[in-house]
Amino acid sequence: MIAHLNVYETVSPNEVKVWFKAAPISKFPKNGGACIKYKDKQIAVFNFTREGSWYACQNLCPHKMEMVLSRGMIGEEHMEPKVACPLHKNTFSLKTGENLNGSLDAIATYPVKTENGFVYVGFSE
Amino acid sequence: MKTIIVVGNGMVGYKFCEKIADRIKGKGFKVLVFGEEPRAAYDRVHLSAFFGNRDAKALEMAPMEWYAQNGIELIINERVTDIHKTKKTITTANDKEFAYDYLVLATGSAPFVPPIKGVEKKGVFVYRTIEDLEAMLDYAEEIKQRKPNGKAAVLGGGLLGLEAGKAVMDMGLEPHVVEFAPKLMPRQLDARSSNVLQLTLESMGISIHTGKATNSILGNGAITGMDFGEDDTLEVDMLVISAGIRPRDELAKTCNLELGIRGGIVVNDKMQTSDPYIYAIGEVALYNQMIYGLVAPGYEMAEVAVNQILRASDVVMKQEIDMSTKLKLIGVDVASFGIPYMPADKGLSIIYENKTKGIYKRINVSHDGKTLLGGIMVGDAEDYSILHQMYLNNMPLPDNAEELIVGSRGEGGSAFGSAMDLPDTAVICSCEAVTKGAVCKSVLEDGLESVKDVAKATKATTGCGGCKPMVTDLIKESLKTLGKTVKERICEHFNYSRQELYDLIKLKGITDYDHLLDEVGNGNGCEVCKPAVASIFASLYNETANRQESIQDSNDRFLANIQRNGTYSVVPRVAGGEITPKQLMAIGRIAQKYDLYTKITGGQRIDMFGAQLHELPLIWEELIKEGFETGQAYGKSLRTVKSCVGSTWCRYGMDESVSFAIEIENRYKGIRSPHKFKGGVSGCIRECAEARGKDFGFIAVEGGWNVYVGGNGGANPKHALLLAEKVDKETAIKYVDRFIMFYIKTAQPLQRTAPWLEKLEGGITYLQNVVINDSLGIVKELDDAMQALVDSYVCEWKEAVETPEIRERYTHFVNSDDTDNTIEFVALRDQKMPKEWV
Ligand code: SRM
Ligand SMILES: Cc1cc2nc3c(=O)[nH]c(=O)nc-3n(C[C@H](O)[C@H](O)[C@H](O)COP(=O)(O)OP(=O)(O)OC[C@H]3O[C@@H](n4cnc5c(N)ncnc54)[C@H](O)[C@@H]3O)c2cc1C
Ligand code: SF4
Ligand code: FES
Numbered sequence: 007m008i009a010h011l012n013v014y015e016t017v018s019p020n021e022v023k024v025w026f027k028a029a030p031i032s033k034f035p036k037n038g039g040a041c042i043k044y045k046d047k048q049i050a051v052f053n054f055t056r057e058g059s060w061y062a063c064q065n066l067c068p069h070k071m072e073m074v075l076s077r078g079m080i081g082e083e084h085m086e087p088k089v090a091c092p093l094h095k096n097t098f099s100l101k102t103g104e105n106l107n108g109s110l111d112a113i114a115t116y117p118v119k120t121e122n123g124f125v126y127v128g129f130s131e
Numbered sequence: 132m133k134t135i136i137v138v139g140n141g142m143v144g145y146k147f148c149e150k151i152a153d154r155i156k157g158k159g160f161k162v163l164v165f166g167e168e169p170r171a172a173y174d175r176v177h178l179s180a181f182f183g184n185r186d187a188k189a190l191e192m193a194p195m196e197w198y199a200q201n202g203i204e205l206i207i208n209e210r211v212t213d214i215h216k217t218k219k220t221i222t223t224a225n226d227k228e229f230a231y232d233y234l235v236l237a238t239g240s241a242p243f244v245p246p247i248k249g250v251e252k253k254g255v256f257v258y259r260t261i262e263d264l265e266a267m268l269d270y271a272e273e274i275k276q277r278k279p280n281g282k283a284a285v286l287g288g289g290l291l292g293l294e295a296g297k298a299v300m301d302m303g304l305e306p307h308v309v310e311f312a313p314k315l316m317p318r319q320l321d322a323r324s325s326n327v328l329q330l331t332l333e334s335m336g337i338s339i340h341t342g343k344a345t346n347s348i349l350g351n352g353a354i355t356g357m358d359f360g361e362d363d364t365l366e367v368d369m370l371v372i373s374a375g376i377r378p379r380d381e382l383a384k385t386c387n388l389e390l391g392i393r394g395g396i397v398v399n400d401k402m403q404t405s406d407p408y409i410y411a412i413g414e415v416a417l418y419n420q421m422i423y424g425l426v427a428p429g430y431e432m433a434e435v436a437v438n439q440i441l442r443a444s445d446v447v448m449k450q451e452i453d454m455s456t457k458l459k460l461i462g463v464d465v466a467s468f469g470i471p472y473m474p475a476d477k478g479l480s481i482i483y484e485n486k487t488k489g490i491y492k493r494i495n496v497s498h499d500g501k502t503l504l505g506g507i508m509v510g511d512a513e514d515y516s517i518l519h520q521m522y523l524n525n526m527p528l529p530d531n532a533e534e535l536i537v538g539s540r541g542e543g544g545s546a547f548g549s550a551m552d553l554p555d556t557a558v559i560c561s562c563e564a565v566t567k568g569a570v571c572k573s574v575l576e577d578g579l580e581s582v583k584d585v586a587k588a589t590k591a592t593t594g595c596g597g598c599k600p601m602v603t604d605l606i607k608e609s610l611k612t613l614g615k616t617v618k619e620r621i622c623e624h625f626n627y628s629r630q631e632l633y634d635l636i637k638l639k640g641i642t643d644y645d646h647l648l649d650e651v652g653n654g655n656g657c658e659v660c661k662p663a664v665a666s667i668f669a670s671l672y673n674e675t676a677n678r679q680e681s682i683q684d685s686n687d688r689f690l691a692n693i694q695r696n697g698t699y700s701v702v703p704r705v706a707g708g709e710i711t712p713k714q715l716m717a718i719g720r721i722a723q724k725y726d727l728y729t730k731i732t733g734g735q736r737i738d739m740f741g742a743q744l745h746e747l748p749l750i751w752e753e754l755i756k757e758g759f760e761t762g763q764a765y766g767k768s769l770r771t772v773k774s775c776v777g778s779t780w781c782r783y784g785m786d787e788s789v790s791f792a793i794e795i796e797n798r799y800k801g802i803r804s805p806h807k808f809k810g811g812v813s814g815c816i817r818e819c820a821e822a823r824g825k826d827f828g829f830i831a832v833e834g835g836w837n838v839y840v841g842g843n844g845g846a847n848p849k850h851a852l853l854l855a856e857k858v859d860k861e862t863a864i865k866y867v868d869r870f871i872m873f874y875i876k877t878a879q880p881l882q883r884t885a886p887w888l889e890k891l892e893g894g895i896t897y898l899q900n901v902v903i904n905d906s907l908g909i910v911k912e913l914d915d916a917m918q919a920l921v922d923s924y925v926c927e928w929k930e931a932v933e934t935p936e937i938r939e940r941y942t943h944f945v946n947s948d949d950t951d952n953t954i955e956f957v958a959l960r961d962q963k964m965p966k967e968w969v
Contacts, residue, residue, distance in 0.1 A: 033945040037645075037656075038681030038688075040945040048944075048951070056645065056655045070968045072697045073953050077685050081657030084623070090658040092685030092693050097658070 014064035014114035022128035041076035050076030060118035061100035067091045068111040136231040138211045140166030143413030143429035144237030145192045150437045152201040162203045167210040214386040240376040240414040249348030255370045271302040274368045279817045287373035288315040295371045307338045321472035324509045327491040378415045391417040400447040402436040410436045427561040457597045462894045464512035468519045469505025492536040516601040550604045562594020574609035622659040625652045644682045663880040669803035675927035686765035696965035701739040702764035707774040707792030708735030717757040728962045734771035751928045761928040768803040772796035777814030784814035786831035801924045805878040823851045826884040827867045836863045841888035849885040852895045869902035872913040
């Protein structure tokens with residue numbers, strides 16, 4: 007199956023129609039990411055423990071269209087939380103999805119919340 | 132409109148153009164330059180850099196466009212053949228005639244080739260132009276194709292000859308230097324310092340033959356040797372002549388300008404020749420009956436000539452010309468300044484000599500003990516710049532002048548304050564005549580902070596580069612007075628260099644990345660500091676990548692290298708490249724079972740590609756059952772130790788290279804370091820294991836093992852340097868243990884041993900002092916640290932496979948057992964490969 011960029015579109019918190027119960031918190035490494043499946047989408051979810059926050063974005067790196075972002079390292083640059091793609095180290099803001107070190111397309115980001123030990127990702131459909 | 136014609140576009144001819152360019156705009160002057168070489172002026176001083184990179188562009192003084200942009204017409208590939216003084220014209224080899232108002236001769240000099248029988252033979256070279264170097268490189272290549280241990284000699288043991296000696300060694304030929312005088316660098320060094328230098332060079336592998344007059348060059352068509360008479364010969368395949376220079380004054384002869392008895396165009400202190408409209412500058416000009424074979428005086432001459440021609444000022448050439456020099460030979464420091472040596476009635480000398488460390492220092496002081504007259508430094512020229520400045524500026528000496536040379540800065544501090552004590556007028560960069568005042572001003576007033584920016588603004592350090600340490604000091608000190616500090620910091624989260632962080636972690640016993648950020652860092656970390664810190668933890672505590680998995684580079688986190696389609700490669704360790712048929716079959720069986728692409732790597736082992744994340748623990752479980760361990764192909768750690776078959780089978784082998792390679796690979800396996808490192812062991816100097824292309828290498832020779840360190844393949848290949856010669860295996864291992872630990876302790880993140888060694892002040896000699904002579908007193912610490920790492924090795928894949936929580940990480944989705952259905956393969960010969968990227 008070929009991965010398509012156009013299935014991924016940023017969902018802002020007020021657009022959320024479905025809070026998808028993804029997995030228990032313990033499945034997500036501290037200060038790292040893991041991938042979840044929602045319908046035919048692959049979503050990277052990051053447990054930014056140090057910041058005390060959670061982020062989600064498409065797992066697909068827009069550089070070479072590979073499903074790898076959840077395996078990238080996270081960190082921050084001038085206070086902006088980011089993920090670095092494991093293939094060529096392109097970095098993307100976890101807040102806005104913007105490519106921080108170049109001019110690649112922005113990645114789609116999704117709202118995340120945790121409740122009762124579970125991680126939920128927000129989708130508009 | 133007045134026309135200035137410059138003949139010669141070498142370093143000094145170019146400098147003339149550079150200096151005049153800004154000052155003639157709109158003033159009715161036209162500059163026309165003729166250069167005989169096929170390219171615009173380049174940096175001859177750093178010519179040897181061409182051996183490393185073959186990059187002519189990197190050497191050019193200014194690109195061709197620069198001349199046009201500055202209204203200067205440059206005609207290259209065109210030799211000027213005649214001057215017609217009375218008509219005020221010149222003609223070129225193409226018979227074209229051009230009129231001038233002023234003529235500037237900057238034709239430089241040519242290597243002097245002594246009239247030895249046979250110098251015209253193939254394989255005999257001089258060392259002056261890029262074309263010379265290209266020809267040498269090609270010839271060396273040819274020799275190496277023909278035979279394994281080609282030899283090259285350099286005729287002349289002066290400044291340039293030694294540089295050429297190092298160059299032929301770097302080309303992979305056995306280097307010899309032949310000098311007519313009884314000592315090396317006869318003009319700059321006294322007998323004792325020359326002797327110390329000789330010992331050091333010999334320990335680097337350069338053979339020195341002093342007191343030898345060459346009678347003839349042997350060989351039928353191409354050189355095969357040199358004959359010194361009385362049955363004394365030296366077999367060589369190539370010869371580089373570096374026996375001095377002769378000014379290229381042939382043009383002056385066409386119009387009867389006054390020449391010196393031994394050549395050179397006579398000039399006065401305005402740089403005028405015997406014809407007032409003709410000037411001569413650089414290495415062709417005979418000033419005060421001397422030809423100055425250095426760029427700095429040439430640049431001064433260019434400045435004088437510009438001022439004289441433009442009638443801008445009456446600056447003239449000074450009487451005394453500083454001939455101080457520092458040798459650029461990597462690996463040994465050699466410098467001399469002022470009067471290097473002299474009879475006792477002229478002054479007193481203080482001499483410090485330490486043969487075991489290869490150090491010799493001498494200063495000459497006036498009888499009243501007040502002024503420094505000159506000196507020599509071999510083996511340690513760290514204080515050259517400041518001594519040279521004391522000499523140039525006639526600065527007062529301390530009461531105990533010997534303090535200037537005994538005790539280096541490291542031990543017990545320095546006898547002279549800092550570079551900041553120099554007067555503002557002190558010329559720091561003599562090539563570009565930049566003063567201390569100008570350097571400090573660029574920091575204090577213009578707000579510059581880096582050597583690079585200051586170099587751009589002031590031109591300091593852009594000539595021979597000898598003043599770089601002092602300029603760096605001045606920038607640092609000036610920044611300090613502004614309350615700023617210059618730091619190499621890892622990234623925005625740690626205001627420390629890697630070495631500082633290493634020491635802090637050790638001192639505070641910190642074992643957690645988060646804890647470290649809280650204690651000494653700020654913010655939340657990033658992909659630069661996390662793996663750097665992970666590597667430090669690994670070096671200090673030998674913890675595997677499994678414990679703090681999210682600070683590991685993604686490849687370490689999953690203990691495998693990610694491939695272009697997001698799948699992984701699997702590389703078990705095959706120490707020394709030795710593998711049994713049974714193990715081969717096991718790999719074959721497992722690879723077939725999981726449908727993996729297999730290939731023999733450049734590191735003498737087998738790589739299996741195309742494993743999906745969830746398959747990794749399954750594959751490794753099977754490999755481990757067959758007795759394999761992780762090959763750490765992913766980590767910044769030991770990769771492979773390449774071996775040749777050695778004395779067990781090979782008819783030339785001097786020792787068992789395979790056994791040694793296996794032993795050493797097993798010793799260092801799993802050790803994490805600032806960058807990956809590799810080794811090689813060859814059974815004889817034919818070097819089939821390419822040990823000198825590795826971070827460390829052993830080569831068996833008659834009487835033991837030669838130990839090499841700091842080699843590199845990759846993007847910037849570099850041959851490893853000789854650390855110790857003919858030592859037994861235990862000693863060889865001990866030295867390399869220390870070398871590796873010292874590297875791990877002090878290198879920057881992602882700096883391999885070759886660039887690390889290149890940056891290490893004092894180079895290989897310093898390293899030898901640290902690991903062999905224990906000059907820092909840390910040998911025991913290094914030995915213990917290495918032993919602790921060796922003793923605590925575990926296979927991290929075994930750990931991962933056997934620990935359920937770690938094993939759980941190997942799944943593509945955390946909320947589904949599905950696998951990644953976007954991965955696609957296509958057929959490749961009888962195997963498969965990832966589908967092309969779109
Ligand atoms: C597989 C292999 C090529 C092959 O098919 O033969 C290979 C593959 C890679 N090399 Fe290499 N190198 C391989 C031998 C070499 C060699 C040859 C050697 O070791 O004798 C060299 C030159 C020697 C040297 O290192 O000095 C080599 C110099 C490099 C470099 C350049 C390093 C440098 O200092 O300039 C890189 C880039 C880096 O490390 O930053 C690199 C990086 C890589 C990476 C890790 C690139 C990447 O990030 O994906 C490749 C990983 C493949 C994988 O997944 O396993 N590889 N690489 C070889 C594996 C050897 C092994 O058994 O472990
Ligand atoms: C390998 C090497 C290392 C060196 N290291 C140092 C060092 O560390 N420190 C230092 O101070 N100096 C060093 N030198 C010396 C330094 O390079 C020279 O002092 C400097 O290049 C002299 O400059 P120049 O312009 O007078 O002569 P050149 O640079 O030789 O330029 C003269 C140019 O004029 C051309 N020319 C000659 N005749 C004609 C003609 N009739 N028509 C047209 N063109 C003509 C020549 O082809 C040449 O290009 C080194 C030299 C070499 C070769
Ligand atoms: S040379 Fe380049 S393409 Fe080939 S394996 Fe090494 S890194 Fe990959
Ligand atoms: S595929 Fe992500 S950076 Fe290249």
